[in-house]
Amino acid sequence: MADTGEQYEASASALGYLFQFAKALHICIEQWMSGDMDWSVAVEAADDIEIHRGPDTRLIQLKQRAEGVRMTDLTKS
Secondary structure (H helix, E strand, O other), rough: OOOOHHHHOOOHHHHHHHHHHHHHHHHHHHHHOOOOEEEEEOOOOOEEEEEEEOHHHEEOOHHHHHHOOOOOOOOOO
């Protein structure tokens, strides 16, 4: 069986990780601009992005998909 390598193609996943870091950086800039210094941001910790402000924790899950791709667990036969 010839393997074309397409099943291991990961550019969509790479774009998703880049989007996570871009979103996390945006959140950091917003927090810094607010003047509040009691915060931290983590990527790929408990969820895609984890924000700590004082005693509060907020988890953010991001979804990105290529055009025409459906997010489902339904497989075609």
